[in-house]
Amino acid sequence: MKAFKYLSPKTIEEAIAFHGQHSETAKYMGGGTDVIVKVKEGWMEPDFLISLKKIKGLCELHKNDATGELSIGAMVTHATLEKSLMIQNEYPIIYDAVSNIGSLQVRNVGTIGGNLINAVPSADGAIPLIALDGVALLHGPDGERSVEVKDLFIEPYKTILKPGELLKKITIPPPAPHTGSAYIKFGRRAAMELPLIGIGVLLTLEDDLKTCAKARICLGVAAPTPMRAFDAEKFLAGKEINEEILIEAGKIAADESKVRDSVRGKAWHRKEMIRVHVRRMGLKCIEIIKNNR
Ligand SMILES: Cc1cc2nc3c(=O)[nH]c(=O)nc-3n(C[C@H](O)[C@H](O)[C@H](O)COP(=O)(O)OP(=O)(O)OC[C@H]3O[C@@H](n4cnc5c(N)ncnc54)[C@H](O)[C@@H]3O)c2cc1C
Numbered sequence: 001m002k003a004f005k006y007l008s009p010k011t012i013e014e015a016i017a018f019h020g021q022h023s024e025t026a027k028y029m030g031g032g033t034d035v036i037v038k039v040k041e042g043w044m045e046p047d048f049l050i051s052l053k054k055i056k057g058l059c060e061l062h063k064n065d066a067t068g069e070l071s072i073g074a075m076v077t078h079a080t081l082e083k084s085l086m087i088q089n090e091y092p093i094i095y096d097a098v099s100n101i102g103s104l105q106v107r108n109v110g111t112i113g114g115n116l117i118n119a120v121p122s123a124d125g126a127i128p129l130i131a132l133d134g135v136a137l138l139h140g141p142d143g144e145r146s147v148e149v150k151d152l153f154i155e156p157y158k159t160i161l162k163p164g165e166l167l168k169k170i171t172i173p174p175p176a177p178h179t180g181s182a183y184i185k186f187g188r189r190a191a192m193e194l195p196l197i198g199i200g201v202l203l204t205l206e207d208d209l210k211t212c213a214k215a216r217i218c219l220g221v222a223a224p225t226p227m228r229a230f231d232a233e234k235f236l237a238g239k240e241i242n243e244e245i246l247i248e249a250g251k252i253a254a255d256e257s258k259v260r261d262s263v264r265g266k267a268w269h270r271k272e273m274i275r276v277h278v279r280r281m282g283l284k285c286i287e288i289i290k291n292n293r
Pocket residue numbers: 027028029030031032033034035036037052074075100101102103106109110111112113114115116117118122123124125165166167168192193194195
């Protein structure tokens with residue numbers, strides 16, 4: 001393993017300045033569960049690792065009581081999200097996703113920010129944040145800018161972040177009344193397994209508790225980047241939600257996915273699992289909505 005210098009700035013400005021001084025050879029680090037593996041294996045050879053651990057505010061998980069907006073700092077760990085009663089009760093799709101990432105050890109140090117910026121198609125944390133219309137706040141040498149989480153990704157391991165830019169937090173608008181959400185990481189094993197396919201569904205119903213006001217169907221490992229199944233979402237909007245309609249939405253989502261064969265699974269199997277689990281997650285959303293009435 002190539003030696004590197006570990007830098008530990010206390011402010012975002014300091015981190016960006018460090019990065020500016022060594023831009024070609026410096027890398028930001030969250031929990032390091034991806035970065036350190038890559039450095040050890042020789043896939044990445046930075047001269048400087050800039051840890052974001054000591055920067056105040058990046059670890060905050062907070063809901064604004066007045067606006068209902070949820071704010072998740074980039075350095076919030078999967079374990080913090082998993083253990084939060086607010087996340088368990090009000091954002092089940094986040095809980096479903098983060099509670100199945102890696103192992104307890106990985107969840108204790110791995111961060112939601114690192115999960116997004118690593119930008120792999122299988123990032124479990126990306127799917128709920130896209131489904132919830134999350135917005136990423138970025139901070140770089142030219143100041144701050146916001147971008148929808150769904151627009152962060154360009155291709156595997158590549159995001160829209162400019163040199164020196166870092167992810168500060170993700171904000172999530174308050175879910176509308178009568179909203180349910182659920183995620184399943186479908187794989188061959190229950191633990192320590194990247195998903196064969198990841199399926200997240202969010203449904204908001206009208207006051208009649210039948211008609212779909214809003215649908216989000218988000219898929220991991222179904223394309224080079226985490227994706228939304230826009231055709232399936234459009235199909236559901238305005239329709240009375242029942243099992244047959246969800247089966248149809250599952251077929252549409254499977255058809256618009258860009259699944260492929262890989263060492264972990266075959267494309268046809270991934271499509272089948274999208275069909276099956278869009279229906280299942282949709283039914284789970286309805287159950288959540290009815291239980292919260
Ligand atoms: C054994 C094992 C099992 C795993 N299982 C899963 C799994 O089931 N599901 C899953 O989705 N992932 C899994 N992972 C991958 C990894 O743990 C997660 O992606 C984790 O969330 C990464 O977060 P981190 O803080 O450790 O990222 P780091 O390793 O610190 O960083 C990852 C990337 O993001 C960049 N980065 C980090 N934070 C920021 C920031 N705030 N701003 C800008 N750039 C930043 C880094 O420069 C780097 O490029 C697993 C990893 C291991 C080692």
